Amino acid sequence: MPVLDILVYPDERLKQIARPVESFNRELEDFIADLEITMHAGPACVGLAATQVGYPQRIAIVDVSVKTSIKNHGRIILINPEITAREGEAVGREGCMSVPDYTGNVIRAERITLETLDVSGNRKLYKLEGFEARAVQHEIDHLDGMLFLDRLVSRRNDLFRRKTYK
Amino acid sequence: MNNWFMLTVVGKDRPGIVAHVTTALYEGGCNLGEASMMRLGGNFTIMLMVSYKGSASALQEMIESVTSSLDLHAHIDRIEGELHHHIDPDVRITVFGADRAGIVAKVTSALTEAGLNILNLESDVGGSEARPIYIMHIEGCATEGIGPLQSALDVVTLEGVEAKLVPVETLMG
Secondary structure (H helix, E strand, C coil): CCCCCCCCCCCHHHHCCCECCCCCCHHHHHHHHHHHHHHHHCCCECEEEHHHHCCCECEEEEECCCCCCCCCCCEEEEEEEEEEEEEEEEEEEEEECCEEEEEEEEEEEEEEEEEEECCCCCEEEEEEEHHHHHHHHHHHHHHCCCCHHHHECCCCCCCCCCCCCC | CCEEEEEEEEEECCCCHHHHHHHHHHHCCCEEEEEEEEEECCEEEEEEEEEECCCHHHHHHHHHHHHHHCCEEEEEEEECCCCCCCCCCCEEEEEEEECCCCHHHHHHHHHHHCCEEEEEEEEEEEECCCCEEEEEEEEEEECCCHHHHHHHHHHHHCCCCEEEEEECCCEEC
16 A cells, blocks of 8 residues: 655646545545555644545545544544534644645634545534644645635734624 | 845835835846745834845845835845745744833743744734833744743733733644
């Protein structure tokens, strides 16, 4: 099982919108195994999307359990994932295997409800928060052709941002 | 082979400073590296990494007409251009309170002793002229962990400033 090559910005393939997974078979299982090995090969990497290895299907893995002090669900496999509810917002620092040597501040929902399929096509529901919720939002962005660079906020003004009331 | 220089520019703020300075550099054959540019108390300040094949004096000459026409003061130092080796901060500290002399010295001395390496510090004076407040953001590396930094801040806050420390957990995905 190989470590896959990771696409690096400005590779145009990172902007592809990934297609939904339709077949739940051995090929899918093998790909997810490779994706997981590739994720663990990256230093401190807590998530990886299929788009990042040039496989434009709606598949990603998140596993923040290496950060032992952070509440987590262990390894989460995302297949055709949807965020069905968002609550709160928080600024946090993100980097990306596809954007070497740069990290920046990004605003994400603080808590999310995630609906996804597992490797056998069974529906799963997760309530996630904080760092783990951030990781899922970062990976789903990849499936929609977005990088954290698309969501950067200024480091000078992020803490005292004026609240907008609607 | 190009050399790296740090170009420092200071002058009274007005529109167009960045565009004029960087255009002169571009037309003179320079490449730009990392930069910090901001308005500080009505002045515009630039710290800019410039890569150039010539000498510091040739660089000074290149921007001479722009700096004199915009009434800017420029200073150039030869530097090592260490790109692609960013250090990620693991702690963010915000300090604020009624403005008075010595806040920065006291807070940063206490933090340095507790193992903080400052990567980035930005501060503003807000409030009114009669009652100014001082706000400072620091991002840095806690080389001895978060605990000693929090203890240092606890001591500093006894003197009347407010301080908040947040660990920065960078997500790599």
